[in-house]
Amino acid sequence: MRAPSGWRTAVRRWCLRHLQLLPLLLLVAGVVLDYNTPPHFSAEAFYTAAPMTAAALLSLRATILSGIGACAADFALLTHFGFIEDSGGRSELAAVATVSAFAVVVNRLMYYSDVRLQSARRVALAVQRAVLPHPPTAIGPLRIAVRYQSAVKDAQIGGDLYGVLDTPYGVRCLVGDVRGKGMEAVKAVDVALGAFREAAEEEPTLVRVADRLDRSLLREAKRRTGPEQTEGFVTAVLAEFPYSGDELRLVNRGHPAPLLLRGGRVRSVEPSEPALPLTLGEMGPGEGRADTVPFPPGTTLLLYTDGLTEARDRAGAFYDPGNRLTGRDFSGPDALLDALLTDVRHHTGGRITDDMALLAVTRSRGNEGSGGTGGI
Incomplete structure (x- = not known):
């Protein structure tokens, strides 16, 4: 039995609203995992995923804050375990910073693409109303x-x-x-x-x-x-x-x-x-x-x-x-x-x-x- 369309719409809206918390959840999960696992384990994947997710879901400001948070969390954990002076630790931090910067670029590209799409939709609507x-x-x-x-x-x-x-x-x-x-x-x-x-x-x-x-x-x-x-x-x-x-x-x-x-x-x-x-x-x-x-x-x-x-x-x-x-x-x-x-x-x-x-x-x-x- 298929759910009523109104119920499905409400579920979709709920999911979209809570997806906006995903970058923060990724950062928290990365910190918890990094802190509670052996020193040789790295949560770099969580730190890079957070700003990229923010780029797709959130505003420019939120994307920048997500990137700063990822770099700060990675730096803090590398310092805690004494890896900040190692080449591997510095490479990891540089990778997180690079991905965070790239996330800002992706966010801007998606924004301007959305602006063009909305403009095209307005033109299409004007054509429809004319025809x-x-x-x-x-x-x-x-x-x-x-x-x-x-x-x-x-x-x-x-x-x-x-x-x-x-x-x-x-x-x-x-x-x-x-x-x-x-x-x-x-x-x-x-x-x-x-x-x-x-x-x-x-x-x-x-x-x-x-x-x-x-x-x-x-x-x-x-x-x-x-x-x-x-x-x-x-x-x-x-x-x-x-x-x-x-x-x-x-x-x-x-x-x-x-x-x-x-x-x-x-x-x-x-x-x-x-x-x-x-x-x-x-x-x-x-x-x-x-x-x-x-x-x-x-x-x-x-x-x-x-x-x-x-x-x-x-x-x-x-x-x-x-x-x-x-x-x-x-x-x-x-x-x-x-x-x-x-x-x-x-x-x-x-x-x-x-x-x-x-x-x-x-x-x-x-x-x-x-x-x-x-x-x-």
Whole structure:
């Protein structure tokens, strides 16, 4: 049975906090061992380990103090046993002093490396906010939440994308997944979101919005070289919430089917007319169609990328969000996505192998128009 993630986090914090005492413990252990063993035995390894450990765990001041303490302890014990005048004793003390000085250099190198890393993280976060800005938490009766989970530790953006816009035709949403990784995928994400923001404001139907996305991504793909020019594609699902009526419209271009949640029940909304992913429309007939489904008060739409459904446990079993969410009720879209991510981490044991973009939209109770009230 795996421990709760909160408990594991507390244990990690406790360990990191107490690791800071390790240099002092090494010095004390070295002195005790050196003093209580025969004169020919040396605890030089403890004296050199203390400042090097401090270099990795502590500040510059603590590293310097640790080095001074190591040299002082070694000098005191060498003097006590009468070895300070011997060449072996002086060589030992010189070695401890040299390692202590080197520990200061290592501490500074690690500090500047950490500064560069933090700067890179801030730049990555700025890029993420520019490419994938956080949508408003509410538009009229709709409450909105998004989460982005990268498979790469400390990465802020990958090949998954989401977008939410308040347009003249209603609130329109997009969740997509670019085939491939790296900067080429990020470029495609940028193109797809730029095309979506423009088309969603101008095109009267979701099918035409998808068509604009298709053309923009196809132009971008033709600028690539190698296999990405012909093999790159984007799966996507678009949703539209009209201002009047309790319904929504969906266009699915080769993407995992959205889920509708209401009262503990979960329904998968499969497209009535399957369509190829974006940029592959020229390879087959049909551009897909918009499906209209009921979206009464208290219902939540969950859009996600395949990083969710392809998450596996240790036995290789895929994560099934439909089954895992059935019978559960949530106070809102944020609570749903938080619980979903926690459940996925438990399912996989914390091993995330693909990016995940999650978008949930809930129609609040009591603020709706006069549309139908059909169930899901």
